[in-house]
Amino acid sequence: MKCPYCGHNEDKVVDSRATQDNSSIRRRRECLNCGRRFTTYEYIEKIPLMVIKKDGRREAYSRSKITQGIIHACQKRPISIDRIEALIDEIEKEIQKKFDREIESRFIGQMVMEKLAKLDDVAYVRFASVYRSFRDVNQFMKELRDVINKKLTKK
Numbered sequence: 001m002k003c004p005y006c007g008h009n010e011d012k013v014v015d016s017r018a019t020q021d022n023s024s025i026r027r028r029r030e031c032l033n034c035g036r037r038f039t040t041y042e043y044i045e046k047i048p049l050m051v052i053k054k055d056g057r058r059e060a061y062s063r064s065k066i067t068q069g070i071i072h073a074c075q076k077r078p079i080s081i082d083r084i085e086a087l088i089d090e091i092e093k094e095i096q097k098k099f100d101r102e103i104e105s106r107f108i109g110q111m112v113m114e115k116l117a118k119l120d121d122v123a124y125v126r127f128a129s130v131y132r133s134f135r136d137v138n139q140f141m142k143e144l145r146d147v148i149n150k151k152l153t154k155k
Contacts, residue, residue, distance in 0.1 A: 001029060001040060008033035049095070052104045061103070066091065070112060073127035077120050087115050121147050 001011050008031055015028040025042040049061035070084055091111050095103060109131045116124040125143055134140045 003031035003034060003036065004038050005036045006031060006034040047101060049099065050102045051108065052102055054105060058102070061095075063088065063092065066108065066112065069127060069130070070116070070123075073116060073123040073130075074120065075126075077123050079120055079123065083119070087119060091115060117147075117150075121151070 002009055003011060010032045011029040012032060013027050014030050014037065017026055018024070019026055019041070023043070027040045027042065028037055029040060030037050050058045051061050052058055067084070067088055070088065071081075074084060091108070094111060095108070099107075113124060113128055113131065116127050125140075125147060128134075128143055129140060132139070132143075134143070
């Protein structure tokens with residue numbers, strides 16, 4: 001680390017501690033040349049996750065977009081905001097495990113649909129109707145039949 005006072009390249013760490021929010025490490029250093037002290041901060045480098053859209057465009061991953069879609073699908077359903085947040089946390093953990101820098105939007109949509117299918121049938125169908133861009137009632141009815149058949153086979 002270069003001393004901000006004399007430019008010397010050697011120092012010793014006098015004290016290290018995590019910041020209040022544990023997002024970085026604060027280090028007090030002492031220059032071995034001039035003896036003056038200075039503070040440095042060490043942060044984890046965050047590489048933004050990019051989402052590849054259907055048309056090939058790329059945009060930064062946004063938790064709020066997923067949240068907005070799920071809340072809209074769960075509107076007027078008996079699902080607490082805590083449960084919705086937990087569902088979003090599960091999705092983000094899966095994304096972080098499986099993908100490093102880029103993810104196709106279809107993978108995110110598929111994960112959301114799988115989680116919603118386990119949580120609430122109505123929310124699942126609402127989300128699927130927007131995500132899959134149902135063009136007519138027949139596509140919607142097919143999805144409903146699939147949901148009903150899955151329910152019947154589980155019993």
